[in-house]
Amino acid sequence: MAGLEVINEKVREASAFIPSLKAEIGKVIVGQDYLIDRLIIGMLSNGHVLLEGVPGLAKTLTVNTLASAMETSFQRIQFTPDLLPADLIGTLIYNPKDGDFFTKKGPVFSNIILADEINRAPAKVQSALLEAMQEHQVTIGDETFHLPEPFLVMATENPIEQEGTYPLPEAQVDRFMLKLNIDYPSRDEERKILARMAHTSTNIEVSPVITPATILEARKAVDEIYVDDKIKEYILDIVFATREPEKYNLDIADYLRYGASPRATLALTNGARAHAFLQGRGYVTPQDVKSIAPDILRHRIIVSYEAEADELTSDDIIEKLLSEIPVP
CATH class of the missing domain: 3.40.50.300 (P-loop containing nucleotide triphosphate hydrolases)
Incomplete structure (x- = not known):
């Protein structure tokens, strides 16, 4: 547990720039x-x-x-x-x-x-x-x-x-x-x-608040974020359910032409870590995985003609996967 506290502290320090970065972007973007x-x-x-x-x-x-x-x-x-x-x-x-x-x-x-x-x-x-x-x-x-x-x-x-x-x-x-x-x-x-x-000239000054070195340091902290074995199994369940849905009692095999590649497994893990980092947390929760999964899977799941005929998108299939696969 002491190790987790150390990671938490590292992440809190490394992610301190996030609020100021968002505030600077918020000057321009609504x-x-x-x-x-x-x-x-x-x-x-x-x-x-x-x-x-x-x-x-x-x-x-x-x-x-x-x-x-x-x-x-x-x-x-x-x-x-x-x-x-x-x-x-x-x-x-x-x-x-x-x-x-x-x-x-x-x-x-x-x-x-x-x-x-x-x-x-x-x-x-x-x-x-x-x-x-x-x-x-x-x-x-x-x-x-x-x-x-x-x-x-x-x-x-x-x-x-x-x-x-x-x-x-x-x-x-x-x-x-x-x-x-x-x-x-x-x-x-x-x-x-x-x-x-709504003006003819909208010149809003944006000041640089971080450097490339800050991002590279933050990446080191992201790599250290703890992913429990149960979370890793959950990520594998989600990815494998896109390839072998019948093994997970999911009635979507006819709607899938291709499932997600191994890149999806790596991206889900890294994305969930980065999502936890944004919250200033040193460990990944199932919610981190669920939050990032649609963005990582929607272009990696290729739907069949049957899905298109039924007006189902990859997002609909991901929603079904996330609602039916048991959460650790």
Whole structure:
């Protein structure tokens, strides 16, 4: 028990920056607590985030504000059908003066990347970005370059404009730790947005309150957060129930084409730890797992045609899993 108290104390100290970070972001962003929490969880877990929502829900603004509050470098890359991998990672340029090539690094060499409308770019560009996400390095010519740490990709998808898009293959979507569905603000929140933003110039200063070093230190504390064996079994039950639902007496086999991959197990554990960290707690509870599970599983569960015919989404299946699998 003494060990747990030590971890609790470490986590309380390491997470002291969270309120000031949220307050700084709150100067610009109204509401969107779910989005902000999940972006911080992605940052703490060294995992990338896919955002889906209609235009105008402050996805880009939130990511930009987060980067400004963190003293990190930020690049927004607008993905278009004519984008090339070299536009993203960089290329070799010939210098006629000395007859040699020099490396021009691309915008991917930043701490936080916003890949806007990622599904508008062709597969080659998506692959180049996803390789950088996975390996935290890129190769230009014969040389390999490491990307700065922390390195976080937040990609946006537009759910309603399907024309001119290249859907991300399941294997590539799986590289994103979290997929968030961003919804409209409430009426009260929109009233506050109106009061704050309905001016021809809205220049709100955001001060950096933490450094990249703070995030890297916080990650060490997240890694130390205690996960009981019963919680680990609970995480495995959730993931395996997406692959073998009949073993868990779940009547959803006809609705599933593919279950979650082992990446889901790792992401659930790390995400639950980061969720506990946000609460200033040194141990994971089943509620941490349940809170983060929809964001980690919704893009990893591929539903069947029967599910689509019955108008069931992966979120509906996750809800059923979480309500029926026994909680430790």
